[in-house]
Amino acid sequence: MIIWSLCLILILVFGSSHAKHLCHPDQREALWEFKSEFYVQKPDEMKSNTTTEMWRHNTDCCSWDGISCNPKTGKVVELALGDSYLNGPLRSNSSLFRLQHLRGLYLSYNNISSVLPDSIGKLKYLRVLSLGDCNFFGKIPSSIGNLSHLTSLDLSSNGFTGELPDSMGSLNRLTNLELVSNKLGGKFPHALLNLSEITMLDLRDNQFEGMLPSNMSTLSKLEDFEVSGNLFSGSIPKSLFMLPSLIHLNLNKNDFSGPLEIGNLSSPSKLGSLTLGENNFNGPISGSVSKLTELWFLDLSFWNTRRGLVSFNIFLNLKSLTFLDISYLNTRSIVDIGIFSGLMSLSHLDLSGINSKISSTLHLPSSMFTLILSSCNISEFPKFIQNQTSLRYLDISANQIEGQVPEWLWGLPGLRYVNISQNLFNGFEGSTNVIQRSANQMLDISSNTFQDLPLLPNSTMFFSxxxxxxxxxxxxxxxxxxxxxxxxxxxxxxxxxxxxxxKNFRTTLSVLHLRNNSLSGIFPDESIGDKLRSLDVGHNRLSGELPMSLINCTELEFLNVEDNIINDKFPSWLSLLPNLQILVLRSNEFYGPISSLGDSLSFPKLRIFDISDNRFTGVLPSDYFSGWTAISYVVDIEDRTPLRYAGRGSGYYHKSVGMTNKGSKMELVGSGFTIYKTIDVSRNRFEGNIPESISVLKELIVLNMSNNAFTGHIPTSLSNLTNLQSLDLSQNRLTGEIPPDLGKLTFLAWMNFSYNKLEGPIPHGTQFQSQNSSSFVENTALCGLPLKIRCGGEETTKQEQDEEKEEEEEQVFSWIAAAIGYVPGVVCGLTIAHILTSYKRDWFMNTVHYFT
Structure with missing residues (x-):
């Protein structure tokens, strides 16, 4: 026993010692080289070490953070470096591909920013490949089909383009496929129908189009199918509802149409979540929805019933419903909200856009968490809300409710979000601090007739x-x-x-909009928070200089100070803000040049640049616009500030800015910010040539350089601006001709060259000939239509007269031909004779002879 005990101890000691040194040298070297292929860039506030920073070259790599090895062979089988701040491309010859025994590769949430190399197919033992949110781009390599052991593949939140490779149909062990938020396109990949083991297929937020295949039943184990945010169209195949395992079906935000046909269900459906909102479904809502008795989540929003009637009773059989969104059904039906009182599990109800009836005795389930009754034609504050002790989110905006907001509302213990905007409220019941005592965090009271700002609770995060x-x-x-x-x-x-x-908001405030008031004085530097993303103080009486502290707002996207009396030089330091998209300095007292010798002014994300109506001077360098990438190319820029806090129509704030387009003033709101790319430097004192670099701004929609002192010729290269719709170069000192190639700009609907020193013919083309003559007046020697001044003197005039005479003759002949076809027999001949007597007698005689 003693001998056996000693042997056992020796085995454990040496075995333990061996276990501490599992890593093969070739594996350690491959990992160490892989680490050196990237550089780690962690946030300034992060003090702890990242995963790879903890690696030590002379230690056992199997003990390194993020590394797992096979205890028997010492081969690396898992590399988990998600969110490790790795920066750099994944090369085709990366040492990663020497780790041939990898079963799990997790690199999500790094900045790899490269194509996914074909070499990925060498890791043939992979079971899990997680590469989400790594900034990959280009096509998914076909070699990914070599990973025959793969069970989970996540390529979400990258920039992959093109169609899925057919080779993906070979991944017959795959159970999870996530391709969310890429730029993948084409028809639904039929190769995916070969994935007989798939349980979760997520294609959300891509560019897939066409119809879904009719034989979806081949995916017999599918539980979760999500394709929202694509361009799919046509009807939904019945085979989807016949899948016995399907639990989640999300077809939201596509172009599906026609009625919904669920078909005959041979067995009870397991479908628990059905999301069909924001498509083009039309006609009545099928009563067969009531067969889906396991539903707990149902979204049929924006269904077009063609102003038909809706039987809301079809929802009463769905006893498990916790979420119901039937907003904006385009129906003339009036819904009695009391009909939903029998759905005892209901916690989310959205009836927006439907005329609603609320009885004085209404009681809804006390489990109600979210209630949205926006645009429901309600004229009184719903009293039944007083009993909703679990209510957290309330939206009764865009109704006709008047009077005071009841005091009891702020006593609801769970209430965190209230939207009562776009009503006729004029005050609050109770004491001045009635709201302050609540736990409310988000309050929208905009578009009412309140006269006094309420005292808000210290927990407030959002106030409009x-x-x-x-x-x-x-x-x-x-x-x-x-x-x-x-x-x-x-x-x-x-x-x-x-x-x-x-200054108390320096670390929290991201949106500050004080537009269109009568605020005055300087904008104090200390009031600018570092987290600002959107600042709008336009249409006030602010003076002084632009706060230099804005240079610290590295997240700033929207800056509008229009129509104040700010007196400052051009803030060229704003070009240091990496996310700035919209800059409006219009109608102030800015002065001086907007560039200086040796300055490289680059606004890579700028889409709207309006410095009009100031006192800017000087010459714009020829390369001034060379670094303005977002207006030069089609660039997808995430607008991170337009709508915050979930809830359709709720808690939103809208950026707004005026602009001059096609000679008229317009207000730019909402989606207009992503559509319009504009430059307006009008009503200043610029001189010299128009910069040649303006020709690189191929995505420009509006260009206004009027009311300056620009000289020289109009750049011929303006014809490169193929998306241009509005061009104003009026009231300058431009000379020479209008470049003929501008006639090729098919989208150019409005232009103005008036009050310059231009000469020569106005270019031909529909865009030019359709303009009013006022667009060309007061130039030195412009000629041609639409002006009445003819080009080329007498010789050209005689030629034009000959052309007019030929046109008259052609009209006469056309009239004769019509008469011949209209009047039969002798009457026709006599009519022709009468007409031709005054024209050509010889021709007439020959014609009469022919007809007789």
Whole structure:
């Protein structure tokens, strides 16, 4: 026993010692080289070491963070470096591909930013490949079909393009496939129908199009099928509903149409989540929905019933429903909200856009968490809400409710979000601090007739009070809201200065909109928070200089200070802001040049640049626009500030800015910011030539350089701006001809060259000939249509007269031919004779002879 005990101890000791040194030298070297292929760039605030920084070359690689080895062979079988701040491309000869025994590769949430090399197919033992959110681009390599052991593949949130390779149909062990948020396109990949083991297929937010295949039943184990945010069309195949294993079906935000046909279900459906909203379905909602008795989530929003009637009783059989969205059904039916009182599990109800009836005795399940009754034609505050003790999210916007907001609303213990915007409210019941005592975090009271700003709870994160009748100074009590993220007070009668105590928001505030008030004084530097993404103080009376502290706002995307009296040089330092997309300095007192010798002014993400109506001077360098990438190419730029806080029509704030397009002023709101790419430098004192680099701005829609002192010729290269719709070069000192190639700009609907020193013929082409003559007046020697001044003097005039005579003769002949075809027999001949007597007698005699 003693001997056996000693042997056992020796085995354990030596075995343990061996286990500590599993890693083969070739595996360690491959990992170490792989680490050296990337550089680690972690945030400044991150103090702890990242995964690869903990690796030590002289230690056992199987003990390194993120590494797992086979205990018997010492081969690396798992590399888990997700979110490790790796930066650099994954090359085709990367040492990664020497780790031939890998079963799990996790590289998600790194900045690899390259194509996915064909070499990925060498890792033939992979079971899990997770490469989500790595900035990969290009096509998915066909070699991925070599990974025959793969059970889970995640390529989500990258920039992959093109169609899926057919080789993916060979992954017959695959159970999870996630391709969310790429730029993949083409028809539904039929190769995926070969994946007989697939349980989750997620193609959301791509560019797939066409119809779904009719034989979806081949995916007999499919549980989760999501294709929302694509371009699929046609009807939904019945075979989808026949899948016995299907639990989640998400077809939201496509172009599906026709009625919904669920078909005859041979066995009870397991479908628990059905999302069909925001498509083009039309006609009545099929009563067969009531067969899906296991549904707990149902979204039929934006269904077009063609103003037909809806039987809301079809939902009463769905006793398990917790989420129901039937908003904007385009029906003339009036829904009695009480009909849903029998759905005892219901926690989310959205009836927006449907005329609703609310009885005084209405009781909904006390489990209600979200209630959205926007645009429901409600005229009284719904009293049944008083009993919704679990209610967290309330939206009753865009109705006709008037009077005061009831005091009891703020006593609901769970309420965090309230949207009562676009009603006729004029005050709040109870004491002045009635709201302040609540736990509310997000409040939208915009577009009412409130006169006094309410005291808000310190927990407030979002407050919109725009379009009311607030007056006086901005209450300093707002500065106590230390968690405030969004403050919108636009379109009121506020005066005084911007509070210096806004410095309390330096680390929280991302949206500050004070547009269209009567605020005055300087914009204090200390009131600018580093987290700002959207700042709009336009249409006030602010003076002084633009706050230099804006240079610290590296997330700033939208800056609008239009129509103030700011007196400052051009803030060229704004070009250091990497995310700036919209810059509006219009109608102030900015002065001086907007560039200096040796300066490289580059706005890579800028889409709207409006510095019009100031006192800018000087010459624009020929390469001034060379670094403006977003206007030069088709670039997808995420607009991170347009709509915050979930809920359709709720808690949204809208950026807004005026612009001059096609000679008229317009307001740019919402999606217009992503569509329009504009440059407006009009009404300044610029001189010299128009920069040649303007020709690289091929995505430009509006160009306005009017009311300056530009000289020289109009650049011929303007014809490169193939998307241009509006061009204004009026009231300058431009000379020479209008380049004929501008006639090739098929989208150019409006132009103005008036009040210059241009000469020569106006280019031919529909775009030019359709303009009003006022677009060309007051030039030195412009000629041709639409002006009445003819080109070329007498010789050309005689030629034009000959052409007019020929046109008259052709009209006469056309009239004769019509008469011949209209009047039969002798009457026709006599009519012809009468007409031709005054024209050509010889021709007439020959014609009469022919007809007789």
């Amino acid at each position: 009070g725009s379009d009311n009748q607030f007056s006086g100074e901005i209450p300093r009590a707002i500065c106590k809201l230390v968690a405030l993220d969004t403050l919108v007070l636009s379109n009121n009668n506020l005066n005084g200065s911007i509070p210096r105590c806004f």
